[in-house]
Amino acid sequence: MKIAVASGKGGTGKTTLATNLAAFLSERRRVVLIDLDVEEPNSGLFIKGQILKKEDKYKMIPEWSGECSLCGICQDVCEFHAVLRLGTQIMVFPELCHSCYACSELCPESALPMVPKKMGSIKQIQTDGFAFVESRLDIGEEQAVPLIAQTHKYIEANLKDEEIRIYDSPPGTSCPVIEATKTADFVILVTEPTPFGLHDLSLAVETMRELKKDFGVVINRFDLGNDDVPDYCEKEGIPVLARIPNDRHIAELYSQGKLIYKHVPQVETQLQAIEQFLEEKLNGGRS
């Protein structure tokens, strides 16, 4: 089963839930946790283990061979202004390139072969209980989607047989989230009971419905704020899987990079509730 942990708003406890849930479920099952929040990968801060593998990841960009008739077709076909004919030169702007190959393949003289450019790296770590894969975008690289796509491929190639995959997704509702949750069987949206939480949750819900995903909500810092989030979930018929209490002790453990559920029994109870919910999903068949 592939479970994505996502949230409209950042800082609601997505990484906390993903790491704790992975550790908790791995007590009984084979689990792999994948950090797809490639712009700010944080899961690794809470996980200690041995690095088994590290791979650099590349995107393909055109590189001018240095000699051509300067016909300008490459510049004309690029919708992203990543290729420019300047005097007697063809210039490529790698950060604008979407790797569509149009300039390279439509060049009548094959003067723009595609070459790899590093955009980030993937690390595989083995902890006591589970496998962990971190995907990290290089600073200055603007596009998260190609790296997320390659991370999915890495998992298929290396960790296909783990019973449970947990994706720590990027926040928001735009393209990186969609790429991260694309293959998930179930999406857990983490929110908090404040107007910010509710507003961003409603955007995330819209996104999940658009993608026709099966999803549920976990409310973090449950005893804070007001009842608008639980009321909204009830009205919309969205299952609330768990309610994690607001507790300074939890915030302190988090600040030190520690897993929470081993120290706070109420959190363990909530993780049990999530496990039970997911189990029923599994047994009831995937819709």
Place this chain on the structure above:
Amino acid sequence: MKEIVVISGKGGTGKTSITASFALLGGKNVVVADCDVDAADMHLLLQPDFKQAEDFYSGLLAHIDTDNCTNCAVCADVCRFDAIPVIDGQHTINEISCEGCSYCARVCPEKAIRMEERNVGQWFVSTTKIGSTLVHARLGIGAENSGKLVAKVKNEAKVIAEKNKAELVLVDGSPGVGCPVVSSLSGASYVVLVTEPTVSGLHDLKRVYELVHKFNISAGCIINKADLNPQMTDEIMDFMAGENIDHLANLPYDETFTKAVTQGKTIVEFDENGLRRILEDSWEKVKKESDKQRRGI
């Protein structure tokens, strides 16, 4: 005119609450741009009137004219984004996967694919509850090019600031280190980094500062919830000293933040636990430091 950009790398550090407080302290002299277009929340605190709304188009989207399509599959062969699956025997564009590169349209032998502008969201110019101007936006679901919508929001804010002779544009930036943040940062006179003393707070601060450093913009930092982990706060202070980042303030772990948000207010509208005074001090420092930048000191 100066442009102050507030960013955080990590979400949930209090960036929007702090930016909204600055907006209130700045009054009508400040034009606010909510560039966190992916999760735009500033309007919940500044209560704008959504006076003027406009659609935003960016990038292209392929359409297949099924009458002329022979399903030869040339389009699907060249598409690097797996955006042209065959559904019920017909090649069809997956709108979410399509990057708008036009490669398919260029190679279709039947000329059966046309490219259309893509509506990716809306942007608004509003008057806030204190009478200042807020430029904000809403990105469509799964839309690309949020960096371009960020640029649009910022540029509109600048145009309005020039016209109204406002001194400052205050930008609530996007999270992360990707294209929306890059767009938020370009042209900034001063950056305010909001962080928290957690392992992830420091980690994300370092990453986003690397980006700020590349842009060669000076920055100051506010540590929110500073008493949550004093040791980590010290570590952040060391990092700031090493990088020449101005220390603007330490805010306590305080539920006034949540209380204010729940009532649709900014923190400075509550006079509790001295938070207002700390934020007033930081705002003065921000204005002073960004002034130095402008005058090249």
